Amino acid sequence: MNIDRFSGRRLGAFPAVALALAATLAAGLWLCPTSEAAMNDKQAFVEGDCGWVGQGPLKAVPDLDARVAAFVPTTLDPSIAHLDAGEQAVLAKLVEVARIMDGLFTLQATPCHDELAARIADLPEGNREAARRYLAINRGPWDRRFELTPFFGSWEHPAGANFYPRDLTADEKAFIQDPGNGMNTEFTVVRRDAAGKLVAVPYSQYYGAALQQAATLMREAAALTKNASLKAFLASRADAFLTDDYYASDMLWMDLDSAVEITVGPYETYEDGLFGYKASFEAFVTVTDPVESQRLAKFKHELPWLESQLPIAEADKNPNRGSDSPICVVDEAYSAGDTRAGVQTIAFNLPNDERVREAKGSKKVMLRNVMNAKFDQILVPIAKVVVADDQLADLTAESFFLHTLWHEMSHGLGPGKIVKDGRETEVRLELKDTFSTLEEAKADAMGEWDIFVLARAGKGGFPEAIFRQQSATYLAGIFRSVRFGIGEAHGKANAIQYNYLVEKGAIKYDAATGRFRMDVPVFETAIAGLVHDICSIQARGDYEGSKAFIAKYGVTTPELDGALAKLGHIPVDIAPVFPRWDR
Ligand SMILES: [Zn+2]
Numbered sequence: 001m002n003i004d005r006f007s008g009r010r011l012g013a014f015p016a017v018a019l020a021l022a023a024t025l026a027a028g029l030w031l032c033p034t035s036e037a038a039m040n041d042k043q044a045f046v047e048g049d050c051g052w053v054g055q056g057p058l059k060a061v062p063d064l065d066a067r068v069a070a071f072v073p074t075t076l077d078p079s080i081a082h083l084d085a086g087e088q089a090v091l092a093k094l095v096e097v098a099r100i101m102d103g104l105f106t107l108q109a110t111p112c113h114d115e116l117a118a119r120i121a122d123l124p125e126g127n128r129e130a131a132r133r134y135l136a137i138n139r140g141p142w143d144r145r146f147e148l149t150p151f152f153g154s155w156e157h158p159a160g161a162n163f164y165p166r167d168l169t170a171d172e173k174a175f176i177q178d179p180g181n182g183m184n185t186e187f188t189v190v191r192r193d194a195a196g197k198l199v200a201v202p203y204s205q206y207y208g209a210a211l212q213q214a215a216t217l218m219r220e221a222a223a224l225t226k227n228a229s230l231k232a233f234l235a236s237r238a239d240a241f242l243t244d245d246y247y248a249s250d251m252l253w254m255d256l257d258s259a260v261e262i263t264v265g266p267y268e269t270y271e272d273g274l275f276g277y278k279a280s281f282e283a284f285v286t287v288t289d290p291v292e293s294q295r296l297a298k299f300k301h302e303l304p305w306l307e308s309q310l311p312i313a314e315a316d317k318n319p320n321r322g323s324d325s326p327i328c329v330v331d332e333a334y335s336a337g338d339t340r341a342g343v344q345t346i347a348f349n350l351p352n353d354e355r356v357r358e359a360k361g362s363k364k365v366m367l368r369n370v371m372n373a374k375f376d377q378i379l380v381p382i383a384k385v386v387v388a389d390d391q392l393a394d395l396t397a398e399s400f401f402l403h404t405l406w407h408e409m410s411h412g413l414g415p416g417k418i419v420k421d422g423r424e425t426e427v428r429l430e431l432k433d434t435f436s437t438l439e440e441a442k443a444d445a446m447g448e449w450d451i452f453v454l455a456r457a458g459k460g461g462f463p464e465a466i467f468r469q470q471s472a473t474y475l476a477g478i479f480r481s482v483r484f485g486i487g488e489a490h491g492k493a494n495a496i497q498y499n500y501l502v503e504k505g506a507i508k509y510d511a512a513t514g515r516f517r518m519d520v521p522v523f524e525t526a527i528a529g530l531v532h533d534i535c536s537i538q539a540r541g542d543y544e545g546s547k548a549f550i551a552k553y554g555v556t557t558p559e560l561d562g563a564l565a566k567l568g569h570i571p572v573d574i575a576p577v578f579p580r581w582d583r
Pocket of ligand 1: 411
């Protein structure tokens, strides 16, 4: 799961791939290994042909330049001076592994990627450079920001990406969904054999050559590192690439305590828009911030106390909630694959394997330098347009970070398992399709509430200005997130907060200046009210109540729309550039 894509996944904005990098890597560096693997495979399967890509002159969307400009190239280059030569060598190996994941993800995302990329030559010359860059950002000719509609050509995006044949019949789709047929597994690609029958090919076979190479690099890195936890994880993950069994290495990943780390493998299943079965390759290569991680470890111990302080009925509190999951603060040294396409992740929560989650919880990883980049490149410019002049000085990157952190922590507070009509159940099951939106609004609101309550109790070591700083930064953050669209859980959750706080008099609009202001004392009271109202709906498992609450508050208003309309020139997300590694 990540943020800025956080549903299981990410809190953030929109996808971006470093412009320089993407073209090269996305361009089928790994097509060779894959087709080689295919040829070596005894269980014959055939690739669909690429005739559908066609030929002849093409057109691009008229606003292509603006779409590219929405992703502002941003350098991410954390200091590695404190790493010794051995650790720096490990880092370089891990970046090589990540590059392989990048090529694999491109293969997974887009059938006939290279043939499609070659069609850029059929665009008018003035469009070609922008198309090349945008193809790299999106990993194909389909715009991730606009529901995967093509930005050049007119090919329809295959919902199953390149995980399945493009021409599945209704019967075949039913066959794939039947668990008895072994097609609905995470780590297999579905193809046809020579007779046209569907076969599930394990990743370790289908991407065999590339994964072999990744495993070799992982073992070389394991030999170089002096950190025992990293050594164990790298060796185990190398095995997993070749066996498709990630459980043991997922367990070891939870225990990492190294200055240099990698989160790597097939994790999320969002790219499989057909069934959500197939996992996409990605990698985060990170440099740990031990001082910050230590500070957060202390926060974690406040969770039971915060639960006891929640502004809800005693009976609705959940003293057993709040697992002992680790939290880390890291800087991103390199990112690749799924996470690099589209919106850039600012925090993630892995692994997804429920067996690991039960045994060890999950690890929350905060990507501090990515957050700071979005603060500078997006949040501050937005605030300069919509936040009252005298509150601009209160914007801080630290407040943006704290909000993201406590948003994550708050997913572990409040009603989870509940009793409804005498039966044991879960909030998630009772609130059904409304759950995500309400839960995201809860995590945002409670995240601020947590900080205020800690500050009032003299905990957390916050400065006195924290109330003003959180208020101003949070206000700007609402506009940043609503831009993702209220059709999606995070966007709608932010509209809920906006309208609720306007109703309570915390957010005030000045028609004369067209700007918004947060009334700090009113905000502190109102946000507790919002936490109360949402948690009460959750504690009751009240589906109708949840629907009504979302229908009332999760809407746009003329003032909100007017503000969003003024933000068109501000980037939607960053396109990371890693000067040390991009080539
Ligand atoms: Zn969330």
